[in-house]
Amino acid sequence: MSSQERISERAHDALSARKAGGLLRRLEARPKRAPWLNLADNDYLNLSRDPAVIAAASEAAQQWGVSAAASPLITGYTELHAELERSLASWHGYQHGLVWNSGFAANSAVLGMLPQRGDVVLADRLIHASMVAGILRSGARLRRFPHNDLHALQAMLAGENQREGAVFVVTESIYSMDGDCPDLAALSQLREEFAFFWVLDEAHATGWYGETGAGALEAQGCLGAPDVLVGTLGKAFGSQGAYTLFHDPALRDWLLNEAGEFVYSTYLAPPAAGAALAALTCIRELESERPALAGLSRSWRAAMQSLGADVPDGDSPVVPVHLGSAERAIAVQRGLLARGFRVSSIRPPTVPDGTARLRVSLRRGLTDVQRDAFTIALKEALQCE
Secondary structure, eight states: OOHHHHHHHHHHHHHHHHHHTTOOOOOOOOOSSOSSEEOSSOOTTOGGGOHHHHHHHHHHHHHHOSOOOSOIIIIIOOHHHHHHHHHHHHHHTOSEEEEESOHHHHHHHHHHHSSOTTOEEEEETTOOHHHHHHHHHHTOEEEEEOTTOHHHHHHHHHHHTTOSSOEEEEEESSOTTTOOOOOHHHHHHHHHHHOOEEEEEOTTTTTTSSTTSOOHHHHTTOTTOSSEEEEESSSTTSSOOEEEEESSHHHHHHHHHHOHHHHTSOOOOHHHHHHHHHHHHHHHTTTTTHHHHHHHHHHHHHHHHTTTOBOOOOOSSEEEEEEESHHHHHHHHHHHHHTTEEOEEEOTTSSOTTOEEEEEEOOTTOOHHHHHHHHHHHHHHHHHO
């Protein structure tokens, strides 16, 4: 058998195994005018289609071109990117920032470089795959604590307190598949007690929470508490890319010098940076609307719970509908799509075995009429699957 044939056989075997387990993924091109209500993406504030954001992207394209055309250490880093860094850092209570091409790149770089062999990383069981990828690459010892269980974390910290290496704690604010949040104020107090290095991903909280929309840290009164904050520009900002924020400028300089994800890629396109700057202005101006976002989430959750659906309480834009098996999640997703609603079906290995679910992504501007229609469609899809 030739090498080409061996590789082809491996691919076919892997795909056959995924298909047999109901886990095969396929790309589906979204039409320009979709015939369904989109409850699957992360454009939580509808800013990707906001006229001011679109105009800012267009102006940036006119001034800087549609591509950065180089890596950031060559000529890709523009005054627009620098302005975006400064604005994001100030908003979140930090002094230094760095913009990245994607959230995956930011998380994997930070956690692939800062922890090193001899260190220990204490991570929530449900952190994002990008964080896990970085930690595993770092050579540090990884220990997982039960999801949002700060008592378990405290016990682990007490056991690690005398070690010679550094101790990292890695968490998210709003978890991308469960839509829940740890007690960030309590985490901040643990940091004061144990002096660990805290990395927090606020990707799904920015825009939705906080007086100015700066996220769950702002909402819980502990802006600037983590040593490194990771955020995204591709969700509530309606743009693309990500950012990391630091109190220590040496961390920023170290990453921009040695993180391959930053050094060796053509940089974030200027129109994305321009759109993000405009979106930040929009987010800050939504202060009066922000309380209604939490109410919207509670209302949609209550409507689904009234059907007997396994939906947790909460007020985030991420609403899981737990269904158990991958096959059932796919069947209900298809039933909803046939009735005019697009949601995501989330299956292992993205979530643990036996916890497949629908992921309903809420957004600013959804109406009670849409909620009621979705509830009826969900009821029918659950009955028919």
